[in-house]
Amino acid sequence: MDLHFTSAEPTPQERAAIDGFLSRLPAGGPRRQYLLPALHVVQTSAGWISEGALNHLCRGLGVPPAEAFGVADFYALLSTREQPRAIAHVCDDIGCMPKGAESLCNAMEATLGPAGSTGGGPSAWQRSPCLGMCERAPAALVVVAGENPSEQAIGPATAAVVLGALAGDAPPEPGVAASLPQAGAAGLRLLARAGSIDPTSIGAYESAGGFTALRRALEMGAEAIFSEVTSARLVGRGGAAFPTGVKWAAVRREPAPRYLICNADESEPGTFKDRVLMEGDPFALVESMVIAGFATGCERGYVYIRGEYPLAATRLENAMARCRERGLLGDDIAGSGFSFDVELRRGAGAYICGEETALMNSIEGFRGEPRNKPPFPTQVGLFGRPTVINNVETLVNVPLVLTMGAEAFASIGTERSTGPKLFCVSGQVARPGVYEADFGITLREMIELAGGLAGSGKLQAVLLGGAAGAFVGPDDLDVPLTFEGTRAIGATLGSAVIMPFDDGAYLPAVLRRIAEFFRDESCGQCVPCRVGTVRQEELLQRLASNDVHGSREDEVALLAEIGRVMRDASICGLGHTASSAIESALARLPLPEEPK
Amino acid sequence: MSDNLKAPDPLVPVPQGPVPVLPTGSRKSVEITIDGATVAVPEGATLLEAGRMQGIDTPTLCFLENLTPVNVCRICVVELEGSRTLVPACSRKVEAGMVIHTDSERVRHSRRLVLELLASSVDVSTAPQFQDYMSRYEAEPSRFGPPGPPAAAGERDSARPGHHHAPDGSTASRVAQPVKIDNELYVRDYSKCILCYKCVEACGVDAQNTFAIAVAGRGFGARIATEYDVTLPDSACVYCGNCIGVCPTGALMFKSEHDMRAAGTWDESAQSQTDTICPYCGVGCTLTVHAQHDLIVKVTSPLDQDVANGHLCIKGRFGWEWVNQDKDRD
Numbered sequence A: 001m002d003l004h005f006t007s008a009e010p011t012p013q014e015r016a017a018i019d020g021f022l023s024r025l026p027a028g029g030p031r032r033q034y035l036l037p038a039l040h041v042v043q044t045s046a047g048w049i050s051e052g053a054l055n056h057l058c059r060g061l062g063v064p065p066a067e068a069f070g071v072a073d074f075y076a077l078l079s080t081r082e083q084p085r086a087i088a089h090v091c092d093d094i095g096c097m098p099k100g101a102e103s104l105c106n107a108m109e110a111t112l113g114p115a116g117s118t119g120g121g122p123s124a125w126q127r128s129p130c131l132g133m134c135e136r137a138p139a140a141l142v143v144v145a146g147e148n149p150s151e152q153a154i155g156p157a158t159a160a161v162v163l164g165a166l167a168g169d170a171p172p173e174p175g176v177a178a179s180l181p182q183a184g185a186a187g188l189r190l191l192a193r194a195g196s197i198d199p200t201s202i203g204a205y206e207s208a209g210g211f212t213a214l215r216r217a218l219e220m221g222a223e224a225i226f227s228e229v230t231s232a233r234l235v236g237r238g239g240a241a242f243p244t245g246v247k248w249a250a251v252r253r254e255p256a257p258r259y260l261i262c263n264a265d266e267s268e269p270g271t272f273k274d275r276v277l278m279e280g281d282p283f284a285l286v287e288s289m290v291i292a293g294f295a296t297g298c299e300r301g302y303v304y305i306r307g308e309y310p311l312a313a314t315r316l317e318n319a320m321a322r323c324r325e326r327g328l329l330g331d332d333i334a335g336s337g338f339s340f341d342v343e344l345r346r347g348a349g350a351y352i353c354g355e356e357t358a359l360m361n362s363i364e365g366f367r368g369e370p371r372n373k374p375p376f377p378t379q380v381g382l383f384g385r386p387t388v389i390n391n392v393e394t395l396v397n398v399p400l401v402l403t404m405g406a407e408a409f410a411s412i413g414t415e416r417s418t419g420p421k422l423f424c425v426s427g428q429v430a431r432p433g434v435y436e437a438d439f440g441i442t443l444r445e446m447i448e449l450a451g452g453l454a455g456s457g458k459l460q461a462v463l464l465g466g467a468a469g470a471f472v473g474p475d476d477l478d479v480p481l482t483f484e485g486t487r488a489i490g491a492t493l494g495s496a497v498i499m500p501f502d503d504g505a506y507l508p509a510v511l512r513r514i515a516e517f518f519r520d521e522s523c524g525q526c527v528p529c530r531v532g533t534v535r536q537e538e539l540l541q542r543l544a545s546n547d548v549h550g551s552r553e554d555e556v557a558l559l560a561e562i563g564r565v566m567r568d569a570s571i572c573g574l575g576h577t578a579s580s581a582i583e584s585a586l587a588r589l590p591l592p593e594e595p596k
Numbered sequence B: 001m002s003d004n005l006k007a008p009d010p011l012v013p014v015p016q017g018p019v020p021v022l023p024t025g026s027r028k029s030v031e032i033t034i035d036g037a038t039v040a041v042p043e044g045a046t047l048l049e050a051g052r053m054q055g056i057d058t059p060t061l062c063f064l065e066n067l068t069p070v071n072v073c074r075i076c077v078v079e080l081e082g083s084r085t086l087v088p089a090c091s092r093k094v095e096a097g098m099v100i101h102t103d104s105e106r107v108r109h110s111r112r113l114v115l116e117l118l119a120s121s122v123d124v125s126t127a128p129q130f131q132d133y134m135s136r137y138e139a140e141p142s143r144f145g146p147p148g149p150p151a152a153a154g155e156r157d158s159a160r161p162g163h164h165h166a167p168d169g170s171t172a173s174r175v176a177q178p179v180k181i182d183n184e185l186y187v188r189d190y191s192k193c194i195l196c197y198k199c200v201e202a203c204g205v206d207a208q209n210t211f212a213i214a215v216a217g218r219g220f221g222a223r224i225a226t227e228y229d230v231t232l233p234d235s236a237c238v239y240c241g242n243c244i245g246v247c248p249t250g251a252l253m254f255k256s257e258h259d260m261r262a263a264g265t266w267d268e269s270a271q272s273q274t275d276t277i278c279p280y281c282g283v284g285c286t287l288t289v290h291a292q293h294d295l296i297v298k299v300t301s302p303l304d305q306d307v308a309n310g311h312l313c314i315k316g317r318f319g320w321e322w323v324n325q326d327k328d329r330d
């Protein structure tokens, strides 16, 4: 195809950064898939993606500039407009709201001007949806571009620390153990190592039992691993609760080449378990992927990690490099004849890219728009090939199934929710963090495990499962935390978010923030979600400011109609669930009409 | 990003975008039930085609026979028994035993809401078919409140993905904005854009292979754009006008039509349509010449025509200005 370019040229720095990147790409083969990594390179070196830089990288990759622009302009962490090199992304989402997010934003505004303004100075700030650090609320992410680029996750954040990081200071890093209140406790399975061992040392991992499962797996053979995982009745932990064995079986039936994807995009508000796992026990994910790749006959793996997770990405890169050195990743793994490598791809600020088919489009260098299903990814997935996609936590359960044995694994939890489970507990609890518990623990016990309620101590509601989940009230505390138990009360376990709100929270404002989230994160492809999420936000704003059209009942009825078309006619899960939590709160909770 | 990047196996086909291609070749038939009637339809047919065979008129907005289905507008959804959600008729293939309802309360509700959501945010005044659908489904777009203010020129083009100005909820946000007029041949009035993706497909792999325009932005900020919103003369556009030919709402419009509408002289009742063969080259594309009072006002091309499939080039589409100039001289 003949490409046409405008006359804009890159700066020498942009040209050098792009040429350096292009020179590392393999010769031949499709290049479009390197578009997002290339955009990251430009963003990191220049702080934005200029027209000249885009032209230059499009020449190198053979991508039409209009399409590349459409891709760049899809992601919140990429900027197609000139902006300061240092940007603070300050979370104002529901987990950080009760922990002082608004006063942090006010302080940022007092120093740097309104959010999103690019008024000439060297740094600026923006509001951000949940950064996946709710246990350290309020959270912020500071990204500095240029010759010495840096990305710093900050939590709990104060204006002074954020401003310092914008100026180049290193913020305090509390260490992953701070997010794991159970760290070091006996009896932990998924969290046996996280927070207790040096996550950068392959030796430490091995001494703590690492690679036992991989060695066993290579001896057992693919068929045996597959049947263990199936009889363990492992169910996906990414939110959709799909049986892993069934998914694997579907891909094993399809012809090679096949691909394995680890979904580490974790952007559901309130969710941070995968981040903590990757920061605290990165080798476990690499080992798990090799085993899963072996069992499903995949020849290559991809980890798609959320762009806001710099530390987890660094730890995974390190773990992959150490494993390659040791012959545990790459060609002829541990002398078994099985070859499998994993590539890390970073997202760039788009919740929708956690949806499995949007994620695949994102890797392939297209906009992160979900595909219509069928065909399902098990048949037509990444690069059009059969693809297994699993969540981080799902994969990390696989070595456990092999070391414990399927029977022992399945005896944990309940008949339909087997094994240990990670929970993301944040909001008004005394000790927020990632907790491991057997399926079946009740919501009340979970909150007690996290030190009980904080704030006023009087519970108003709990958000279960995430922004795509449901609110439950104080009467529901005895619900067992299992897939079937939550479903029985019309809720969902989702991504295992447990976020209690005390009676001081003004829930209509929380619901409005959830509506804002879905509007911002809709890919925009289909009408029910693209416009429905806007109408939903407008309506929630009217409810929150008690300035309704007609009566409150009229508004609730209209919201139900908007929710219904989003659920019935949207393309993907984002639209299907965009009104779930909001409608659950309106149905179950006595909502105040005015803030106290 | 790893330092040691590896491309997938070179045998892996280069991805051609998200939508699979319809299978062709000899077709067996499968039995499905549509609105109570059990019928045999060719394997590989879509539910839309199956419905049409039964005389069922399913509304469509983003579907066009000569483009790959993108299934984004969702107006065509039908109820498939056993499916949690409704399914898009334009792209869902028939499977033996499917039980389909094309006019249930649930279907009508979704269609009505899709129309209301669109009409409350987009100017559909030059989309006649849309108006028909609105009355068929009794759509009342004003339910979401009075229309919000239009955006200033360039405002929607410079929105940040994932951010927007908080609405106060008193009005219904719209995509209204000034018309983009940057060349003599056609105008882009994105106040009228329902984001059906047809123009992007026509400009890209489905017809023109020029890739001058793409979808940019995200969510309600998603829009059709050139790179950095450069003007059409600065973009890759070759003025084939194929995007105008597929646009269902009049967002993309011949400048001649746009100017006449602005002057109040556009009068479809006084227009004639004449099919002819394009005189410019040997390909032989069919042109439909629209004339009003002996002046050519626009040129379209029938979709069902084998040679061009409705797509033309700049000469056939716009190369008639001299005819009018001759007329002016008379």
Ligand SMILES: Cc1cc2nc3c(=O)[nH]c(=O)nc-3n(C[C@H](O)[C@H](O)[C@H](O)COP(=O)(O)O)c2cc1C
Residues within 6 Å of the ligand: A235, A236, A237, A238, A239, A240, A241, A242, A244, A263, A264, A265, A266, A267, A268, A351, A352, A353, A354, A355, A356, A357, A389, A390, A391, A392, A394, A395, A572, A573, A574
């Ligand atoms: C809008 C949306 C966002 C999602 N985000 C994630 C995510 O961040 N991580 C994840 O594992 N699954 C996410 N999912 C679910 C995935 O589509 C998919 O079901 C999951 O990765 C499968 O893995 P599992 O079977 O191991 O759970 C998301 C789904 C939707 C609809």
Ligand code: SF4
Residues within 6 Å of the ligand: A352, A369, A370, A521, A522, A523, A524, A525, A526, A527, A529, A530, A570, A571, A572, A573, A574, A575, A576
């Ligand atoms: S439901 Fe929303 S996020 Fe999903 S495809 Fe439609 S617009 Fe995109």
Ligand code: SF4
Residues within 6 Å of the ligand: B199, B202, B203, B208, B210, B211, B212, B213, B236, B237, B238, B239, B240, B241, B242, B243, B244
């Ligand atoms: S006129 Fe042709 S080349 Fe120009 S944008 Fe439309 S389809 Fe593309």
Ligand code: SF4
Residues within 6 Å of the ligand: B192, B193, B194, B195, B196, B197, B198, B199, B200, B224, B243, B246, B247, B248, B249, B250, B251, B252
């Ligand atoms: S400009 Fe027309 S063809 Fe293009 S997306 Fe908008 S409505 Fe569809």
Ligand code: FES
Residues within 6 Å of the ligand: A091, A092, A093, A094, A095, A096, A097, A129, A130, A131, A132, A133, A134, A135, A137, A138, A139, A269, A270, A271
């Ligand atoms: S990090 Fe702020 S809500 Fe999750």
Ligand code: FES
Residues within 6 Å of the ligand: B059, B060, B061, B062, B063, B070, B071, B072, B073, B074, B075, B076, B077, B088, B089, B090, B091
């Ligand atoms: S016509 Fe089927 S989704 Fe648009």
